[in-house]
Amino acid sequence: xxxxxxxxxxxxxxxxxxxxxxxxxxxxxxxxxxxxxxxxxxxxxxxxxxxxxxxxxxxxxxxxxxxxxxxxxxxxxxxxxxxxxxxxxxxxxxxxxxxxxxxxxxxxxxxxxxxxxxxxxxxxxxxxxxxxxxxxxxxxxxxxxxxxxxxxxxxxxxxxxxxxxxxxxxxxxxxxxxxxxxxxxxxxxxxxxxxxxxxxxxxxxxxxxxxxxxxxxxxxxxxxxxxxxxxxxxxxxxxxxxxxxxxxxxxxxxxxxxxxxxxxxxxxxxxxxxxxxxxxxxxxxxxxxxxxxxxxxxxxxxxxxxxxxxxxxxxxxxxxxxxxxxxxxxxxxxxxxxxxxxxxxxxxxxxxxxxxxxxxxxxxxxxxxxxxxxxxxxxxxxxxxxxxxxxxxxxxxxxxxxxxxxxxxxxxxxxxxxxxxxxxxxxxxxxxxxxxxxxxxxxxxxxxxxxxxxxxxxxxxxxxxxxxxxxxxxxxxxxxxxxxxxxxxxxxxxxxxxxxxxxxxxxxxxxxxxxxxxxxxxxxxxxxxxxxxxxxxxxxxxxxxxxxxx
Numbered sequence: 083x084x085x086x087x088x089x090x091x092x093x094x095x096x097x098x099x100x101x102x103x104x105x106x107x108x109x110x111x112x113x114x115x116x117x118x119x120x121x122x123x124x125x126x127x128x129x130x131x132x133x134x135x136x137x138x139x140x141x142x143x144x145x146x147x148x149x150x151x152x153x154x155x156x157x158x159x160x161x162x163x164x165x166x167x168x169x170x171x172x173x174x175x176x177x178x179x180x181x182x183x184x185x186x187x188x189x190x191x192x193x194x195x196x197x198x199x200x201x202x203x204x205x206x207x208x209x210x211x212x213x214x215x216x217x218x219x220x221x222x223x224x225x226x227x228x229x230x231x232x233x234x235x236x237x238x239x240x241x242x243x244x245x246x247x248x249x250x251x252x253x254x255x256x257x258x259x260x261x262x263x264x265x266x267x268x269x270x271x272x273x274x275x276x277x278x279x280x281x282x283x284x285x286x287x288x289x290x291x292x293x294x295x296x297x298x299x300x301x302x303x304x305x306x307x308x309x310x311x312x313x314x315x316x317x318x319x320x321x322x323x324x325x326x327x328x329x330x331x332x333x334x335x336x337x338x339x340x341x342x343x344x345x346x347x348x349x350x351x352x353x354x355x356x357x358x359x360x361x362x363x364x365x366x367x368x369x370x371x372x373x374x375x376x377x378x379x380x381x382x383x384x385x386x387x388x389x390x391x392x393x394x395x396x397x398x399x400x401x402x403x404x405x406x407x408x409x410x411x412x413x414x415x416x417x418x419x420x421x422x423x424x425x426x427x428x429x430x431x432x433x434x435x436x437x438x439x440x441x442x443x444x445x446x447x448x449x450x451x452x453x454x455x456x457x458x459x460x461x462x463x464x465x466x467x468x469x470x471x472x473x474x475x476x477x478x479x480x481x482x483x484x485x486x487x488x489x490x491x492x493x494x495x496x497x498x499x500x501x502x503x504x505x506x507x508x509x510x511x512x513x514x515x516x517x518x519x520x521x522x523x524x525x526x527x528x529x530x531x532x533x534x535x536x537x538x539x540x541x542x543x544x545x546x547x548x549x550x551x552x553x554x555x556x557x558x559x560x561x562x563x564x565x566x567x568x569x570x571x572x573x574x575x576x577x578x579x580x581x582x583x584x585x586x587x588x589x590x591x592x593x594x595x596x597x598x599x600x601x602x603x604x605x606x607x608x609x610x611x612x613x614x615x616x617x618x619x620x621x622x623x624x625x626x627x628x629x630x631x632x
């Protein structure tokens with residue numbers, strides 16, 4: 083019998099024992115539901131069985147991998163519930179569009195979503211959970227898998243698999259539903275105990291617990307501006323005939339990539355021009371405050387916005403809030419003793435407001451410059467005085483926080499939230515997380531500009547995300563305008579830069595699992611040469627060759 087080592091203790095198990103059976107035995111020792119295991123250094127789903135000796139550890143809903151496994155399984159149950167309610171001919175109509183907070187927004191093509199229909203979906207979802215239906219996985223030859231999806235009307239998956247290099251594919255089965263999912267799944271439907279299904283605009287919102295509180299269901303506050311921005315991006319994709327990776331790959335292989343890039347860039351430039359016009363119309367605006375999470379393309383956006391502002395006769399001046407960092411020795415510390423550069427207290431808020439108020443009153447002010455080598459603010463003769471047409475374009479993570487600019491009258495400020503809000507999906511049932519796009523952007527840029535490894539970027543990503551959750555996302559709905567910097571083609575460009583960095587992470591390193599996931603993700607894309615990109619493209623902020631100092 084195989085010997086399994088758990089927490090340093092060895093125990094024998096029958097060869098056919100599932101990891102789910104072992105997890106049930108140890109569940110009492112964990113505060114959160116066990117979702118998967120790591121066995122001999124590999125992630126294993128709970129429906130898998132012990133075949134040889136090994137060392138085992140558990141992954142719970144509170145872990146990144148475990149939470150995604152839970153969410154993925156819930157989406158499959160929703161797809162099954164919709165199929166059961168609407169009938170077989172409508173089985174492929176549901177599309178997972180994007181997330182808003184901890185809600186998954188889905189649309190039904192050709193079906194009007196009503197309150198009555200939502201109630202039926204909810205009832206059927208709960209029935210599926212209570213039935214504890216098994217979710218099984220089987221490896222199919224690629225040609226056979228394509229035929230399965232054709233019979234189910236899943237043309238999006240057929241298009242995706244056209245470009246798959248592997249000769250085999252894993253397919254999950256729930257009742258009579260066969261589907262493909264990018265990632266791990268739970269062994270049966272009973273694991274999804276907390277959920278809520280609501281009508282949201284013309285679609286469905288499936289709300290699930292967060293990673294921080296996986297046993298508690300909290301419905302996010304409405305984020306209408308974010309929703310509208312995401313829907314605009316979806317509409318752009320539909321207009322170009324690209325809603326998933328299969329569509330994108332088809333266009334690339336048909337030789338239409340240059341046309342697609344030019345259209346996407348034109349759409350973004352038009353949006354930037356709209357924002358500039360709105361700023362110009364507000365004659366009292368002197369401070370354009372730009373904020374967004376890491377790798378949103380803030381610098382390129384600020385430069386392109388400044389050019390558009392000049393077309394209206396305005397004279398923009400860029401200012402980085404980083405120049406108002408307190409001296410290094412005065413920087414607040416994290417619990418582990420490291421510097422917390424992302425909290426509001428890391429900035430000299432008082433001095434910023436004094437300087438900006440003086441500028442607003444027409445006074446001449448010497449602005450500081452932060453020396454990141456010495457960790458101190460310096461006064462290097464950077465004097466400024468605002469004229470009639472001058473505006474300050476201020477960029478920093480706290481730009482939307484009213485506490486950052488409390489002394490400035492609201493009419494003098496124009497707030498812009500920018501983020502990489504990916505609406506392109508792998509297929510109708512597998513969305514692309516916006517955070518993945520930003521992580522890949524940052525990884526490529528860090529390697530190019532700082533010589534940083536992918537391992538380092540991935541290792542610090544959790545703390546970066548925590549800072550965003552605390553300091554940026556709570557204020558995004560307060561923005562006057564939102565700008566989506568995601569480009570529908572960019573992951574096909576970034577792929578060639580990111581893959582070598584990810585392959586350099588060894589199997590014995592904790593970042594390996596994330597690297598492996600991202601490599602699998604990038605494998606869906608056909609590569610695009612960056613030479614197609616215009617020099618002012620936001621994508622060039624990350625891959626290089628920008629005409630701006632980024």
